[in-house]
Amino acid sequence: MQGKQVIRTFFQQAAVSHVFQLPGLHTLSLNAELFSHQNIKTITARHEANLAFMADGYARASGKPAIIVVTPGPGLGNIVSGCMEAYFDDVPLLIVHIDTDRKDVGKGILHELESPEDIFRHFVKASFRVNEPSTLTASLHDALRTCSTPRRGPVLVSIPFGLLDKEVPGQLRMVKSTPAGPSGPDRVLPFLANLEHILEDKRRPVLLGGKALMEPRTGVLVEKICGRGLPFLTTTGGKGVTSDHNAFSFGNVMAKGVARDILASADVVIAAGTRLRDVDAKRRGVRIGNLVHIDVDDRWIGKNYRTALHCSGDIQEVLKGLARIVQKARFDWDIEGLKRQRSLEMSGLRKEAGYALVDLLRNTVPEDTIIVCDLNMPSYWAEYYLPVYAQRSFLMPRGISPIFYSLAAAVGAKISRPHLPCLALCGDGGGLPQMSELATIVKYGIPVTILVHNNNSFSILEDAMRSRHNIDGSMDLVNPDFVKLARAFGIRARRTRTLRGLKDVFLHDVHWDEPFLVEFAGRVPFPPWNR
Structure with missing residues (x-):
């Protein structure tokens, strides 16, 4: 069996249903092997940073490890922030890095990088480097076991691309592993x-x-x-x-x-x-x-x-x-x-724009909706006050707290649990860099609803600059027309500036079985900790 077939067989035996990838010349042999066996669905993203957060959302929503396949050099480098988030928020990712041939490092080969594992050593549970065919299967099994064992987290496996088309011997040498187990x-x-x-x-x-x-x-x-x-x-x-x-x-x-x-x-x-x-x-x-x-x-x-x-x-x-x-x-x-007291407290909060927005969402979206947040005003208010009724239905990155998360992670979450509605809460600042994945949503027919709060600003930073340094407008943003952007990809979209209009959109325009984008330009002037 060749190396690429060993990897595909390992995925099948581990009940892997989806692989998140962004191909390059080094990975093509494995990409072809996976593509030819449709029982493993490959999801090709438009940027590796988004790819990593898609896998993160998949793992959080499903509770299962997510598989990432990346190229050497820039491909591997682009997943650093996603790997950091996964490590510091206990998200199980198995990162299959199809590497260069290390013996040629120093000659100026494509995507050359000496000891790329060193980049990740402070934010992976373990790194495995496959030096010879006989260790491939054992390394993959060991890596999956390690990333799945509490405290869960990302694990990196580096496999030289030349091994993909080589025969792997039947006698496999085991790789030592001592993952932490539960207390007795x-x-x-x-x-x-x-x-x-x-x-x-x-x-x-x-x-x-x-x-x-x-x-x-x-x-x-x-x-x-x-x-x-x-x-x-x-x-x-x-x-x-x-x-x-x-x-x-x-x-x-x-x-x-x-x-x-x-x-x-x-x-x-x-x-x-x-x-x-x-x-x-x-x-x-x-x-x-x-x-x-x-x-x-x-x-x-x-x-x-x-x-x-x-x-x-x-x-x-x-x-x-x-x-x-x-x-x-x-x-x-x-x-x-205490419940009566809390009910009175929530009633008093309805005058706050942030709480009113969260309350509207909770009362208009289905109770089992997976709601994916990152760091923006609606998400902060949801973090504090949104009632949640089911496990793994509220996802928010609390490892390194990235702002470029929610759209990509919602794609992964929806893939992992396709029978549930899925809503991404995006800010304009964090949402725009993820908009290339609208193409991924359309390509694979992923019915995610995207709420973009457009206040033309990094508003948390603007508030801090104003209060700490008496500077206004330094964090203003120039944004596209998000509705036209979505429609350019064939995605239905609407804009509204009021909560009443937003309620109308969710009650009459969002159907949950197709992609939809709503741009909300209403004001949420401050985060919940400033009230």
Whole structure:
């Protein structure tokens, strides 16, 4: 079997349904092999930066690793920001880098780069370099296993292009791998004994959930625990772990008002599956006193908040134990009273343009819509206040926080879950560099709805320049007509300047089974943390 056939067979055995690629001369042999076997769908993007975020959206929405095939040199270099985001937000990507022939490096060969893996060493879980045919299969299996093991993340495999058309021997040499596994009973059981002791005299515990809880069985455990009368708060990554229809759900811990009141009156906060990063919590004014921190490993434990108790490893096993502990406990929370208080808080927020926009979207798009955000005004308000009703239906990049994310990631998300509606929330500044992927949307018939908030500005930066340096207009943008741009690709589109007009668009023009772009030129003057 030739190298390209080994790679294709590996994908098939691993139940890979889609491969995200941007071909070049070095990859063509593999591209042809994949194209000739239609049980693996290849998605060819228009730029590798967008390609990486498509794969990211696919992995987040599906919960499965996404496969990227890139060329050496500029192709590999263009996925750096996507790889950074995936590494720092625990997104499993398998990056298959079809490399040059290293023995010719130094001669001025096409896309020559010495030790390209070094570029990625601080933001991949592992790098594998296939030096000989006998290690190919083992390297691929090892890489997939590593990227799928908690803490999940990107893994790079470099394969020389000359190997694609070479015979791979039947006797395969294994590549050593020691991925981190979940903790065993020897760690969980003592932790649970200590946790039970801590909770003996506690009457107001709070459960704070993060992205690592985004599994169906874990969501059931959260419902079982909080159904005993505990409030449940989330980080941004944890939105949707359990439905916000639940009485015990009080939204994002970043939000002011009731969420902060709950934290302030809690006698212990049990944070599970969240990193509690500075930018997501402390910097947003989240104050936590008595903390019990549970995560997949100890990488983030103790970094921003002092812990009274912590455990790293198998979160599900810990939550099963916590569920048993709370079954025999009584708590003092008035959940119904807190819900009434929060309802009044949300009513008061309707005068704010950002909240009114988010409230309109929540009441007009289907509840199971996958909503993909990045860093723009509508997305910030959605991050704080949008109710989410299903797992993996709210995606926002919280690794390195890129602004060129939502459109491309929505394409990947829709590919992974084609039966669900999908909405990308874009800013004008972040959305324009992704607009080349409208061609990808049309080529593959991907029915994504794109909302572009066009305020002709990098508005967050404009606000900062005005408040910090007394400078106006330095962050203004010159934009195209987004409606005409979409129509040039054959995509239906409309523009509106008002919330009433936006509601009309979503109720009468958006059908969810075809691509659509709406340009919203209404004003959202400030982010939610400035209210």
